[in-house]
Amino acid sequence: MKKHGGNVFAFAKEHKISLDQVIDFSANINPLGLVDGLKKHLIEKETAWLNYPDPNYCDLRKTIADFEGVESQEVVVGNGAIECLFLIAETLKPKKVLIQAPTFIEYERAFKKVGSEIEFMKLNHEDFIPNLQAIDPTNYDTIIICNPNNPTGILIHKSSLIQMIKRCKKTQTFVLIDEAFIDFLVDEKEYSLVSELKEHQNLIILKSLTKFFAVPGLRLGYLLTSSKEIVDNIEEYRIPWTINGLAVETGQYVLRQERYIEETKIFIQSEREWLTTALKKIRYLKVFDSCVNYIFFYSEISNLHELLFPYHIMIRDCSNYENLYKGYYRIAVKNRTNNEILIQALHEIENQRSDYGNY
Ligand SMILES: Cc1ncc(COP(=O)(O)O)c(C=O)c1O
Structure with missing residues (x-):
């Protein structure tokens, strides 16, 4: 289990x-609870119950893209960030993956499922801060960093991540940054790598809406990448309609609640x-x-x-x-x-x- x-x-x-x-x-869910008016909005939005969702999720992707300051074609939506994680594992099918330890346990499962060999980078118990400079990207096809890390809450500075991503580019190593909790930071923009997406096609960012907007039961998350190849690959083979109509409406509603x-x-x-x-x-x-x-x-x-x-x-x-x-x-x-x-x-x-x- x-x-x-x-x-x-x-x-x-x-x-x-x-x-x-x-x-x-x-469970790390926003204690402020549901956004005002969300429940009423969902009950009244009959079209979201009665119709299949748009299989391309055009409006939702546009809302997310505008919110993040990226292009719609750089957004892949999922039934929680977790679906995006499993989709990216299936798409990349890397031979060898580097994962910090401790970190969110589903990375290991997602990549083992597609046959990847997992190497753990054991964090020291003094401060649990990873030494990114010590990573030799030639050894890995994909490196996963959870920032801020779950469960430790440790946050890595943007500049050291960018340096690592640049080194990884030379060896065609993908870097998956899980920013599922970064939206809780007051100075989120100082740390998020979303602004770096265009620059680095080997960068993939995971985001979740379930924690911040207190809707873990509704399930909604997304990944961002400027690699058209990755997005096309995921969209071509994924199961349709995994994000239900109510989750779609939720995404569009909550991201406007400044x-x-x-x-x-x-x-x-x-x-x-x-x-x-x-x-x-x-x-x-x-x-x-x-x-x-x-x-x-x-x-x-x-x-x-x-x-x-x-x-x-x-x-x-x-x-x-x-x-x-x-x-x-x-x-x-x-x-x-x-x-x-x-x-x-x-x-x-x-x-x-x-x-x-x-x-
Ligand atoms: C670090 C991290 N990433 C991703 C997820 C998955 O989030 P979601 O609820 O959006 O599937 C979790 C869930 O706990 C998490 O802790």
Whole structure:
């Protein structure tokens, strides 16, 4: 069975509680919830229910292209960024792929599925910052970088990525940058490589709309590349209509919500700062600074997720990631009420443990 964050259904069933009793810190979803008016818009948009979606998704691609400042023909839409990931793996079918460890676990599955050999670049546990200069692109057909990285929250500067992409161009190595969480940054443009697309045909960028706009159940994401060959290849062989009519409408609706976008970035920044400061006061945690809507930490209490069960709190146990082990966790930044509940629970666990002497 695949292990991801956010399986509230299994958690509720296992702990015999209702879904709305679960406090889910394991999925990194915008705590501001749905964009105002979206539900009403979808209910009223009967054409999206009654018709097949446009198989070329022309309007949606144009909306995304305008939002990103690229051309429509540089956009491939998918049923979540995850579909784009599997599509790109099928299209590139690289012999050898370099993946950081730890990082989002689906890269390995997507590329193993098409027979690629996977090499892991193990990140050091001091700061989890990758040494991009040490990568020799001659050894790889594709290199994947998640920026900011999931689960660590580490952000790499644009200039070092561009240097690597240039080196990769010489060896015809593709670079896949997953920017699924970059939209949570206040200074997103400083870090996103979208402005570099035209310059580098070996660059592919993945983006997700499910996290930022809190619609993981609706599923919508896209990839961007200036390589016409890649786009044509994907479009020629993909399954039609994988993005349903409601997701198409959602994409077109949410990308125009400038106020929600701005409010989210500011809310996440201040709430993350509050939560990070509060977490750092808990003695058994080593907290890594993050720039996004989730925080990564190491806990000396290695079964912390289990101790949070009685509080109905789910956190992401990261022990199944490559190059991590028991004690590593990731939590989402949620609203203040829920963040306080988590901090309170973590303090209670600390107090119970120190009563017994150690942890
Ligand atoms: C880094 C990263 N990329 C891509 C995805 C897939 O996102 P989507 O919901 O758009 O399929 C996830 C989902 O958790 C993720 O963490």
